[in-house]
Amino acid sequence: MTARDAYLYVLRSALWGEPLSESIPAAQLKEVLSIAKAQSTLPLVCQALLLSPGQELSDSQKVSMQNKLRSTVSLHLRSNHVIALLTASLRARGIDPVLMKGQGVASYYKTPYLRECGDIDLYVGKARYTEACETVAAMAGIEDVPEWSERKKHYNVDVEGVPVELHWTSDLLPKRYDAAYQEYSLDGMTHGLVQKAIDGEVVNTPADSFNAFFIFNHTWHHFVTGGVGLRQFCDWVMLLHAKAGALDLDHIKEILERLDLMDPWQVFGKVAVEHLGLPSEEMPFYNEKSDPRVEQVLDIVFREGNFGHERQELRNRPKNFFVAKVRSLMIHVWRYSKMMSMFGRVATCQFKEMLTGGIRTAAEEFGEK
Amino acid sequence: MKTIEGFVLRPLGEEYIVIGEGIAQVDFNRMISMNSTAAYLWRNVEGKEFTVEDLRDLLLEEYEVDPETAAADAAALARKWVEAGIVAE
Numbered sequence: 001m002t003a004r005d006a007y008l009y010v011l012r013s014a015l016w017g018e019p020l021s022e023s024i025p026a027a028q029l030k031e032v033l034s035i036a037k038a039q040s041t042l043p044l045v046c047q048a049l050l051l052s053p054g055q056e057l058s059d060s061q062k063v064s065m066q067n068k069l070r071s072t073v074s075l076h077l078r079s080n081h082v083i084a085l086l087t088a089s090l091r092a093r094g095i096d097p098v099l100m101k102g103q104g105v106a107s108y109y110k111t112p113y114l115r116e117c118g119d120i121d122l123y124v125g126k127a128r129y130t131e132a133c134e135t136v137a138a139m140a141g142i143e144d145v146p147e148w149s150e151r152k153k154h155y156n157v158d159v160e161g162v163p164v165e166l167h168w169t170s171d172l173l174p175k176r177y178d179a180a181y182q183e184y185s186l187d188g189m190t191h192g193l194v195q196k197a198i199d200g201e202v203v204n205t206p207a208d209s210f211n212a213f214f215i216f217n218h219t220w221h222h223f224v225t226g227g228v229g230l231r232q233f234c235d236w237v238m239l240l241h242a243k244a245g246a247l248d249l250d251h252i253k254e255i256l257e258r259l260d261l262m263d264p265w266q267v268f269g270k271v272a273v274e275h276l277g278l279p280s281e282e283m284p285f286y287n288e289k290s291d292p293r294v295e296q297v298l299d300i301v302f303r304e305g306n307f308g309h310e311r312q313e314l315r316n317r318p319k320n321f322f323v324a325k326v327r328s329l330m331i332h333v334w335r336y337s338k339m340m341s342m343f344g345r346v347a348t349c350q351f352k353e354m355l356t357g358g359i360r361t362a363a364e365e366f367g368e369k
Numbered sequence: 370m371k372t373i374e375g376f377v378l379r380p381l382g383e384e385y386i387v388i389g390e391g392i393a394q395v396d397f398n399r400m401i402s403m404n405s406t407a408a409y410l411w412r413n414v415e416g417k418e419f420t421v422e423d424l425r426d427l428l429l430e431e432y433e434v435d436p437e438t439a440a441a442d443a444a445a446l447a448r449k450w451v452e453a454g455i456v457a458e
């Protein structure tokens with residue numbers, strides 16, 4: 001068993017709550033933990049190792065893992081507290097936010113408080129977006145809120161030490177698909193919302209069927225544009241498992257076909273089933289045929305880490321503005337060429353979007369200099 | 370006394386924690402750590418009315434301990450749970 005296989009074995013144990021029947025060799029343990037960290041799944045892996053008898057853990061490893069678990073729970077509690085505060089403050093202004101991803105999806109895990117915490121993403125819609133930003137900015141002690149721009153999907157601010165992103169839209173897709181996506185998003189973020197109790201507050205999360213697509217699309221978007229960790233795949237797997245039999249598959253199919261995303265959905269679906277243990281009958285539109293892209297996707301995910309943080313080629317950025325931009329462009333072109341060879345048109349659209357966005361940003365940055 | 374609805378016992382590695390989950394009435398942003406003895410007691414009284422004497426008897430059933438020590442430990446633990454806000458008197 002390679003360290004990667006051992007990591008996946010431990011991760012599956014954590015996701016499905018089944019103790020490990022085999023011991024992870026001590027020589028592999030360090031690498032397993034290192035992979036878990038890069039994939040933003042370290043707390044889950046620590047829990048599975050500590051709960052499974054017969055693991056070759058040193059005392060210092062046990063203490064370090066236990067500390068990681070405690071700090072993760074503390075972060076969850078702090079995050080939940082801020083979500084409740086934000087929700088109450090926005091509601092007091094008549095704005096009803098929707099919690100996307102993060103703590104909302106964590107509730108579908110067997111151990112919700114061990115999903116590695118990220119930031120808080122709140123959708124507030126377009127109509128009262130500026131007012132919502134002002135409300136949240138005031139909570140952070142900030143007076144000036146930047147002007148709304150359709151190109152920027154969220155406003156970032158820290159509230160009580162927790163990063164918060166306030167969204168006017170759940171996402172922005174390449175031009176070719178965006179109008180259709182916005183229709184589905186508006187519907188999924190305003191109708192059939194699912195309510196969760198978080199730290200004394202009833203909090204909205206997206207409608208289930210849209211959420212199943214949205215969490216996939218978020219994973220796909222990060223995968224194709226710069227790198228994604230297995231935590232995002234785990235989120236999708238846990239959501240699909242929790243909502244098995246309750247999703248509107250016709251609706252999801254319509255979205256996937258209209259946005260040309262059925263192919264990546266099916267490839268990611270095989271990662272979910274073959275490597276993360278989701279029962280195939282719980283994976284909508286599961287394609288049983290073998291596909292070499294499944295291993296290619298996994299290779300990329302392991303090499304790049306969550307949000308591409310492990311990408312070696314992005315390190316040591318040149319100081320010269322133009323050299324840095326050209327180098328960055330070449331890295332992106334090389335990476336997108338791989339994506340386009342794997343996923344065709346839908347990845348090509350992302351590439352065009354990256355090019356136009358990159359040129360615009362570079363021009364703006366140059367203008368500021 | 371009674372454990373407050375919404376607080377659940379969860380394993381956390383080699384320890385246990387009691388954490389507020391799942392119902393809107395619970396407004397709680399701390400975790401209460403428990404060792405295996407406290408976790409055993411919590412599991413046995415969760416959702417039920419209980420007394421300090423019930424806790425003492427549970428200790429005597431499970432552990433080799435004299436009644437005075439069990440009574441003192443049970444009283445101390447019950448006090449701690451009430452102070453932490455996870456048990457109502």
